[in-house]
Amino acid sequence: MNDPVDRRSFLTTAVLGSAGVVAGASLLAPPAAAAPTPATPDFGLTKFLDPLRIPPVLRPHARRQDQITVTMKNARIKLHSQLPATEMWTYEGHFPGPTIEVCSGRRLRVAWTNDLDGKIPLTAVKVPFRKPSPANVPGYRNPDGSLPAGVELIDGAADLPPWTVVHVHGAVTNAGSDGWTHNAMLPGNSQLAEYPNRQAASPLWYHDHAMAITRFSVYAGLCGMFLVRDEEEDRLGLPSGDHEVPLVISDRNLDTDGSGALTGKLLYKMPYAPATGTMVPVTGPFTLVNGVIWPHLDVQARWYRFRVLNAANSQFFRLDLVDEAGVVPNDAVRIIGTDGGLLPAPAEVPAGGVTLTPAERIDLLIDFSRFQGRRLRLTSTGSVVEPDIMEFRVENRSRRDPFRLPQRLSKSYVRLVHGTTVPEEHEHVFVAMLPPNVAGEPNPTMWELREITDPPAQFPANGIIQLTDPNTGKVRTFRRGAALFDDTTSFFFHRGQWVVWNFLQLGSAPHPMHIHAARFQLLSRRTWTDLSAFDLATGGTSRPMPVPTEGPVIEKWEQGWKDTFQARQGEWLTVAGRFDGATGEFMYHCHILEHEDMGMMRPFVVHPPEVARVMGTGGSGHHM
Known part of the structure; x- marks a missing residue:
């Protein structure tokens, strides 16, 4: 098996800290002649053989109080009909778990019950990202069962018990129900959580969030969608029922036996740089939608609504819809929503495409009446191993469709603007x-920054970063x-405060x-084209970072409400939101699960402003 060039480029880039790359090109870029599709490995599995599975739906509605029990269970799941069943950890025996649907404003209580048993059902290894051990092909052993040079079992992973805590990603709920990462439970226990759902219609999702092992437990299968509905959404008459389809996209690797045949067992295969020990986030050669590898979906010649979630550990998907001729009309797809709800108006897909990073969601409408009798492929163009994701098979007949694009x-919706719709009284926080x-730290790190007025006499100095403010031109020292x-927790916010x-x-x-704990909007994106002012060896700037340039442009679809934002190399992002719905101690983090587990996660606190006044007069000693 050859080590794909794109994969090697990705790994080298990530480890050396140069320009970050993502898998893909564009989702419905302007029509153009298609380039020849290169042969890609299928590792013995027939593409588009199996139908897309639709997770069951839980719609809890009671006269006085909505409440359900969701049980975590061991299950054997067929990821592809040509594979043996895969042992997984699941919610209610499904991967992904059931889609939970709630009404905005109706409180839901969930007993997340842990009935799992045994150790985690995967094999976890480290492999050097060089030949003869490519990181993104199945298997990891020699035919005789021995380990190739440089390959190691990840210490302790095989013994991990089912220690779980559920986080509903995007839910505005008090901290006791948010899935605090240390508050995980062992089998035989239930996590009792309450979700007020006082938020607009939006595509949320739920997944395990246990400290230091989220990357393993989500990889083992613990995730599912959580949809909030409201009257504003209902009035639009969007495609619904069989014409509204969740697409939970993820990737996995699988083990092989001594003959090289796929066994179906999950393989968590982490590349690393032997010289430094730097770990590279895990990606796999098999792309799954709703737990099926390369599925197909039979669709009618009409509009459909797709709730798309990137549930991968680290893989970025930049989506493209192509047919046999490689040409798709640009107006056949519209983006109508993002993580936190509906956009003000349908947005065209930009020529550069829509990249979904882990945990991001988009709400898509596709008009299949344009493609009667044709087959379309959803791909991640430029993917490190395999671009194909799934196939749509459009019926060969005309059909009356009552839906009209609003x-x-x-x-x-209100667009946030610094100083106007974001009031003058707001807090700024800085995270590097x-x-x-x-x-000397081998892996990516994250620092909370505090501005100081007494910079050191000499630069670079460890832990000191100087920035040139793009608004004033003044140098600021952090x-x-x-x-x-x-x-020690250092970010404290008042309930109701804009940040x-x-x-x-x-x-x-x-x-x-x-x-x-809140939803946010992207205010600005600026870019440093030169990062040489930051001295890697010292861990500080040798001179002030220059004024970053404006851009890239914030596309219409990016102006929606969101809870997850892609920060690309050299970017200074500002995002704004108001903590008006919940109090307690919460978290923020990188949603590449390997980065989250390895240190890129920090807590913050939201409390009533009255408490802050007491704290300022000799209370806990914390300061805003």
Whole structure:
């Protein structure tokens, strides 16, 4: 098996901390002649053989109180009809778990019950990202069962028990129900959580969030969708029922036996750089939709609504819809929503395409009446191993479709603008994301920054970052604060407070940053074309970072409400939101699960403003 060139380029880029790359090209870029499709490995599995599975739907509605029990169970799941069944950890025996649907404003109580048993059903190994052990092909052993040079079992992974805690990603709920990463439970226990659902219609999702092992438990199968419905959405008459389809996209690797045949067992195969020990996030050669490898879906010649979620550990999907001729009309697809709800109006897909990073969601409408009798492929163009995701098979007949694309979607939407719809009274926080090998740390790191007025006499100095403010041109000096999850909490916010988060990406592959407890909008994206001012060896700037340039442009679809934002190399992102729905201690983190588990996660606190006044007069000693 050859080690694909794209894969090697990706790994080298990620480890060395140069420009981050993502899999893909465009989703419905302007029509153009298709380039020849290169042969790609299928590892013995027939593409588009199996139908897409649709997860069952739980719609809890009671007279007084909505409440359900969702049980975590061991299950054997067929990921492809040509594979043996795969042992997985699941919610209610399904991968992904049931889609939970709730009405906005109706409180839901869930007993997340852990009935799992045994150890985690996967094999976890580290492999050097060089030949003869490519990281993105099935299997990891020699035919005689021995380990190739440089390949190691990940210490302790095989003994992991079912220690779980559920986080409903995007839900605005009090901290006791948010899935605090340390509050995991062993089998025989239930996590009792309450979700007020006082938020607009939006595609949320739920997954395990246990400290240090989220990458393994989600990979083993613990995820599912959670949809909030409201009257504003209902009035639009969007495609529904069989014409509204969740697409939970993920990737996996599988083990092989001594003959090289796929066994169906999950293989968590993490590449690393032997020289430095730097770990590279895990991706797999098999792309799954709703738990099926390369499925197909038979569709009618009419509009469909797709709720698309990237549930992969680290893989980025840049989606493209192509037919046999490689030409698809640009107006056949519209983006109508993102993580936090509906857009104000349908958005065209930009020529550069729509990249979904882990945990991001988009709400798509596709008009299949344009493609009667044709087959379309959803692909991730430029993927590191395999671009194909799934196939749509359109019926060969005309059909009356009552749906008409509305010109306006969310009338409640308000675009946030710094200083106007974001009030003058707001808090700013600064977070730096650093590449591997900063001051001897082999993996990417994250620092909370505190501005200081007494800069050191000499630069570079460890933990000191100087920025040139793009609004004033003045140099601002920041000192590294908390970096590890268990360092002292330093971000405290009032309930009802507006906060602008400044994410400074100072090198390496992109980071999808997720903030719990509220929804946010992207205010600005600026880019440093030169990062040489940051000295890797010292861990500080040798001179002030220059003024970043404006851009890339914020596309119409990116202006929607979101909870996860892609920070690409050299970008200074600002996102704004208001913590008006919940109180307690929450988390923010990179949603590449390997980065989250290895240190790119920190807590913050939201509390009533009255409590803050007491704290300021000799309470806990914390300061805003």
